[in-house]
Amino acid sequence: MRLVYRCAVSDRVKFLSSGVLSTAISSFTGFRTIDSDHHSVIAFQLIIGHGWKAVLQAPLGVFVRCDAIKRHKMKFTIRGGLDLRIHGSPKQSIEDGAEISSVALSGGDLRGIRPRMLVQPEQRVAIGQPLFCDRNDPEVMFTSPAAGVVSHIDRSRRSRFETIEMQCDGKKAVTFDTSGDVREVLLKSGLWTTLTTRPFGNVPKSSAAAEAILVTAIDTNPLAADPTVIVQSAQAEFELGLKKLTSLVDGPVIICQAAGPPIIETERKNIRIAEFRGKHPAGLPGVHLERLKLGGQRVWQIGYQDVIAIGQLFQNGQLSPDQIVALAGPMARNPRLLRTRRGANLTDMLAGEALDGELIVFSGSVLSGRPATFLGHRHVQVCLMPANSGVQQSPYSQHGNRNVPMPVLPNETFEGTLPRNILPVPLMRALSVGDWETAHRLGAKDLLEEDVALLSTLCTSGADYGALLRRALVDLEGLPQ
């Protein structure tokens, strides 16, 4: 039996006692309580088969699996956090964006991939045609988000590539046979690459297995789109995508959503809903993993729009090139949700959208995204920020031609920006001095760049903890597990 949840002994005892108690109540009163069936039966089976000790040592998954059948809704409140009030939040209604002339895939977004090119410059490609695959795992393929001509392949050192750019022309699309194995269909269509592993944040290997899939249908980033609006616009596709995801893992598919009515309409076995309320980082998978007690386990995460894309693939047999992004920020003329293309050229997309003045265009969140000219892989936000407004001063003090780092002044606000069980200041210090081993001991493997973005914002030292964490993770990944 593959077991999903592990947790402290106290939790197990609590769970077990509730099962035993409800059995006792039901045997006295003659009424059957909701819990009595599952918990107590499993508890007694364990006691008879393996003795008391086994019950205390058994991962809680045994009990929680029963809950999955009941579709018990989990609710969590995240204390602390930060509400960065940035002017220009988007109007939550979807409009069609401008015509896009070119799209690109950026190599920097793809972790753990060494690409082998399958197309040549000037070659004509259709939507869904493989562009490149992973050198070490050729089944993991990246497919074209647009029909047109490959115009440019920008290679950099060590055969990693920077960008592959295509001029859009026509609507020709590859049709996939979606009747087969879900994993195979996803690998062939390239949608496999929308999955992200925890830990390390890579694209999973084609043969990898996970204990659970986390669907992030909540976004607490500043200037973000409301996922419920976008999911409602494609409700059937979203639910079909979820159904297909359940066949990828033995464990549950957990939808993390904001407080409110359930985001899915039909109940299904193995799909659970977890509700999170609170300020940013309440919407980050790192926080969700900690609350769901999945830290340290092999889990995949996927965004809500990628689930919709999977649903569309299985519905039509073709890849949908569409992506909905929140176009927002102080420099946006009309902040709103835009239907555009995956990997869209931002210069095309932003024609007439920006106010006058020098600006920086962020693909992704303004906290953890990056300045870009093309929409990044899996990014659902484009932020138009004025140049230099966020930077109040150089975080480093200049001394001659030498950059001297500023010290970390510990502040209680840091504590609310990470998952509860991670100590921010010791982690920041370990990362700043390059002590990866201590960072690992402090739980760096439970985090990705986006989780520490708020620390970079708040810390007086001006360090980029996301970049430091990535260096730590790259080193830790090289170690034998």
Add this chain to the structure above:
Amino acid sequence: MNLYRPFSVSSGSNAPYMRGFWSYERATWATLFCLIPPLVATLWENGGALFPALVLSVITVVGWQALFVARRKIPQRRGVLVSAVIFVVIAGSDVPLFPAVLGLSFGIILGELVFGGRGFSFLNPVVVALAFIIFAYPTITFSSPAVWLTYASIPGAVFLIVSRLVSWRMLAGFVVSLIATSSLFGAVIDLGSLTQGYFLFIVIFLACDPATSACTNSGRWANGILSGFLVCVFTGSGGAANEVQPLIMAIFLGSIFAPLIDRIVVEINVFMRSRRNG
């Protein structure tokens, strides 16, 4: 339209675009502003007698920092002014000028500058300076401060706590531990005296200094509790917790123990994680 060109913004570094409000410099300025009312109250009480001490203290800290900036290539920071002002409020009227300059030099050099400046050291320079004076000149007694010192410290204290520059956990741990320990010892401490004297000023500006106290939430509680307990121990029977000597010695030891406390918190955290993850 100007799109992003790599590394063309934010002074050449690829540091994060969004910066929080509290930069190092702003935090320093805020603390300096919070120190204005206590300084004014002290100057008001002592008249012009305090000016030589103030001027000399500022010259001392700025001078030593200038030397370290020139010789050791550490960056110039305004945090030293904070130290000078706190020192003058506590020691300005009682400590003669020569011991004051000597003590402050000792404190600023060994407590701060040799480590590379504020934020890199583990002791507050004023605490080191006062501890030095208490040890080296046992005959010097600290008289009671300006009557209005506590009230003048309240706005700054409230501001620092609300803006989270000072940890309320540390403060709460300190006060709770002081009350608990003193009642355990049979009320050796006159708690009513806490509203007078140096208590609030020293606790807020020295004990709760974020750079030298524990940096984890549980560590902050523990650090506050330890310092409060030590105040009781050093006060002895019949003493008052608002006197300089016991407070400074307790904070001195508390700061020395802060890294150890953090280390213990870290090890507990690591142990819990290893148990959870199997």
